[in-house]
Amino acid sequence: MPTPQVASCAFSDEHNHQRCIRTALATAERLCADRRCRLTPVRKRVLELVWQSHTPLGAYQILAQLGDEGFNSAPPTVYRALEFLQEQGLVHRIASLNAFTGCCAPDRQHHGYFLICRQCGRAHELEGQPLSQALREQAARQGFMVEAETVELTGLCPHCREPLA
Amino acid sequence: MPTPQVASCAFSDEHNHQRCIRTALATAERLCADRRCRLTPVRKRVLELVWQSHTPLGAYQILAQLGDEGFNSAPPTVYRALEFLQEQGLVHRIASLNAFTGCCAPDRQHHGYFLICRQCGRAHELEGQPLSQALREQAARQGFMVEAETVELTGLCPHCREPLA
DNA sequence: TGCAAAACTGTTATGTTATAACAGGATTGT
C-alpha cells in the first residue's frame, strides 16, 4: 500500500499543519515537473492559501489575501489559478459551498467525495472507491454513463458531535 | 409497492409531458392541503414553470418568465417560492448547475440524487436508497454523521450516448 | 364579527460568485 503524500487532516486539530502544507506544495512541485506544466508563483501561492485554511476557501477570500500581498487581484487571476490547480487535481471545488479545498492525494486517481461539517465548516475527503463503483453501476442500470461525480455529504464531524453525545 | 405520483420522465421524449405537469401540480395541491400550507399563485406558477422545462431551470430564467406574465419579478419573489417548494420537497436544487428541477416523487421520502447529461442538459433522479445507506455507513466509519446529501453525477444519458455507439 | 398574529408579497438595494474579451509580457522550442 503506497503512503499517501499528504495526510488527510481536516478533522484532526493536533498535528503540525505547517508540515501538511509543505508536503502538499512539494508534491505539487513534483507533479507539475513530471507533467511539464508550470506551477507559477500565483498558482503556487493560491495552492498554499487554500491549504493554509482550515475550511474550504471562496475565490474572493483568496483574492483578498493575494491583494494584501501585492499580487494582482482581479477575479480572473484567482479563477485561472484555481482552474489550473483543479485540472492538475491539486484542489477540489466543492459545489455546495462554492469553495475550494486542497486535494489530499493529488497523485492518486480519485474523485472528490466530501464530508462537510455544518458546525466547524471543515471538509474532509470521503474514502471509498467501492461507493463510486456502486454509483456508476446504479447509473448504468438507468442507461447513464457517468463521467464526473459530485458527492458532498453535510452533517457533523466527530469533533462537533462530541459535545452532543 | 405504491404507484409513483409522477412518472420519471426526464430522459424519455415520447410521452405526454403536459400530463406529467398536470399530475405534478395536482400532487402538489394535495400535499399542501394535507400539510396545511399554501400553494399560492406565484408558488404554483413557479412549480409549473420548473416542470415545463426539459432541463433544470435557473432562478433568473424563472424570473424572466414570471415577468412576461405580469407577475412581480424581483429576485426575492422567485427565491422565496423556490425555498417554499424545496421545503415541501416539490423541487430539488442542483448545486452543480445552480438550477432547480421538479421532484418526481414528492411524497416519497428521499434525497435528490441526480444524473445530469452534459449533452442535452437534462437531469434525472437516480434511484437508490441502498446507495444512501452505503454513503452514510462509509461516513460513519470516519465518525461523521450525515444530515444532507448532494449527489450529482454528470455524464451522458441513454439518448445522447446512442449516436456514439 | 372583529382584532391581533402570522404568513405572504412588493420593493429597493446590495452582496457574492464567475466569466468575457482583449492587450501585453514571459517562456519555450527550434
Add this chain to the structure above:
DNA sequence: ACAATCCTGTTATAACATAACAGTTTTGCA
C-alpha cells in the same frame, strides 16, 4: 533570434443570491 504558446493584467459585466423594511392577505381565536 524569433515565432508560437502559455501566462498574466485589466476592464467590464454576467449570473446567482440575500438583506431589510414596508405593506397586504390570511388565519386563528376571543
